[in-house]
Amino acid sequence: MSDEPDLDSLRRELRSWLAVNAPQGWREKTQTHAEFAADQRAWFLKLVEGGYATPHWPAEWPGGGRTLAEQKVIYEELARADTPRLLLSFVSTYHAAATFLECGSEAQKAKYLPKILEGETWCQGFSEPNAGSDLASLKCRAERKGDVYVVSGQKIWSTMAQYADKCLLLVRTSSDGPKQAGITYLLMDMKAPGVSVRPINQIQGDQEFAEIFLDEVEVPVEERVGAEGAGWAVAQATLASERGLTLMELSYRMRGALHYIADLIRTTGRNDDAGVLRDFGDLVAKVDATCAIADQFLDNRINGIERVGDASFVKNSYSRTLREWSALGVRLGGMAEQLRKPIVFGDLNTGNFMADFMNSYAWTIAGGSEEVQRNIIAERVLEMPREPKGWTA
Numbered sequence: 001m002s003d004e005p006d007l008d009s010l011r012r013e014l015r016s017w018l019a020v021n022a023p024q025g026w027r028e029k030t031q032t033h034a035e036f037a038a039d040q041r042a043w044f045l046k047l048v049e050g051g052y053a054t055p056h057w058p059a060e061w062p063g064g065g066r067t068l069a070e071q072k073v074i075y076e077e078l079a080r081a082d083t084p085r086l087l088l089s090f091v092s093t094y095h096a097a098a099t100f101l102e103c104g105s106e107a108q109k110a111k112y113l114p115k116i117l118e119g120e121t122w123c124q125g126f127s128e129p130n131a132g133s134d135l136a137s138l139k140c141r142a143e144r145k146g147d148v149y150v151v152s153g154q155k156i157w158s159t160m161a162q163y164a165d166k167c168l169l170l171v172r173t174s175s176d177g178p179k180q181a182g183i184t185y186l187l188m189d190m191k192a193p194g195v196s197v198r199p200i201n202q203i204q205g206d207q208e209f210a211e212i213f214l215d216e217v218e219v220p221v222e223e224r225v226g227a228e229g230a231g232w233a234v235a236q237a238t239l240a241s242e243r244g245l246t247l248m249e250l251s252y253r254m255r256g257a258l259h260y261i262a263d264l265i266r267t268t269g270r271n272d273d274a275g276v277l278r279d280f281g282d283l284v285a286k287v288d289a290t291c292a293i294a295d296q297f298l299d300n301r302i303n304g305i306e307r308v309g310d311a312s313f314v315k316n317s318y319s320r321t322l323r324e325w326s327a328l329g330v331r332l333g334g335m336a337e338q339l340r341k342p343i344v345f346g347d348l349n350t351g352n353f354m355a356d357f358m359n360s361y362a363w364t365i366a367g368g369s370e371e372v373q374r375n376i377i378a379e380r381v382l383e384m385p386r387e388p389k390g391w392t393a
């Protein structure tokens, strides 16, 4: 007997569950950001109840222990049923969970992982106004005073920080030696005195992320992950989850949502338009290629193989294909698509290609910009020189 899970049964079981439980009409119904956050919380808890919220967690946790193949089926089916992506909880279930599981103390795992399943949400406080691509330049300062760190500084682009209960925070505890060596990783309560959050307005009407201002915020020393000054290594666990599992989910969601483009081809009477069919075929191939690249990356990681540049290939393939995916939707939908009422939150949510198209540009920056990924591929995979030979300014 094979130990391989029966993927067809899982697909059938999930389709039946979604037929009863998938939120209906959420895109039109949601009028405010607060409603969006409430809907996201409710949908997350429903997925936890169904056992589909954390398929990537280890088997000892509820809903965990699914194989990669099973996870992909789950993501495809969630997209196929037009359920909202969990924008409010993905930092909790991926980034925070990976950080606790890989680098957290037993006490931190026991304290925080069950709370995530109860709906506690985390944001990621890494980037600063002058520390994004060059994250190690971060300046947010933490000084140890007895049993607490006193933190002052600013963070920016923190996804859903305005709704978060807790924050994965990178701070500078020392300015001596290499930049990376003075970074410490803290777990901060977003309700602590001295924390203020200001949402950032985006072009498509969203407020996906926020600035965080910290004024002498006290973080207990036991809320540090790893040793003081070892935060850079811990941050790699957080970032690896962002570039690995998160992008795999998104790639498979993109595949599960391809039928929206196919529907649009039919409803706009383009079934026999050779140009449109060629572009659709091209898109399907690129979506499949993106999924294959993400698969290979994760299979390698599971087998302990870390290859420089693999995460960069996944990242750039996803962001470029997402742009082509949503651009084809906008083109097929014509003026009507472009004039649609903006939705409260855009993402790979399908059904509003214009919002998806604008949001696709965010993905050329989030998790490390496209240009920086290309530098990695050029310099570290292709071993190209930083400057062409014989080049002079």
Ligand SMILES: Cc1cc2nc3c(=O)[nH]c(=O)nc-3n(C[C@H](O)[C@H](O)[C@H](O)COP(=O)(O)OP(=O)(O)OC[C@H]3O[C@@H](n4cnc5c(N)ncnc54)[C@H](O)[C@@H]3O)c2cc1C
Binding pocket: 123, 124, 125, 126, 127, 128, 129, 130, 131, 132, 133, 134, 156, 157, 158, 159, 208, 209, 362, 363, 365, 366, 367, 368, 369, 370, 371, 372, 375
């Ligand atoms: C949708 C979204 C969600 C995000 N969520 C979070 C979050 O939750 N938490 C968090 O901490 N951060 C978050 N970020 C921030 C993200 O990590 C940073 O935006 C990213 O690292 C780039 O940094 P920056 O914005 O400071 O741009 P910069 O680093 O200033 O880059 C500006 C431009 O210069 C280019 N550039 C920079 N360095 C080089 C180089 N060496 N070679 C070539 N070109 C270069 C970049 O490609 C870019 O085009 C999010 C960003 C987005 C878009």
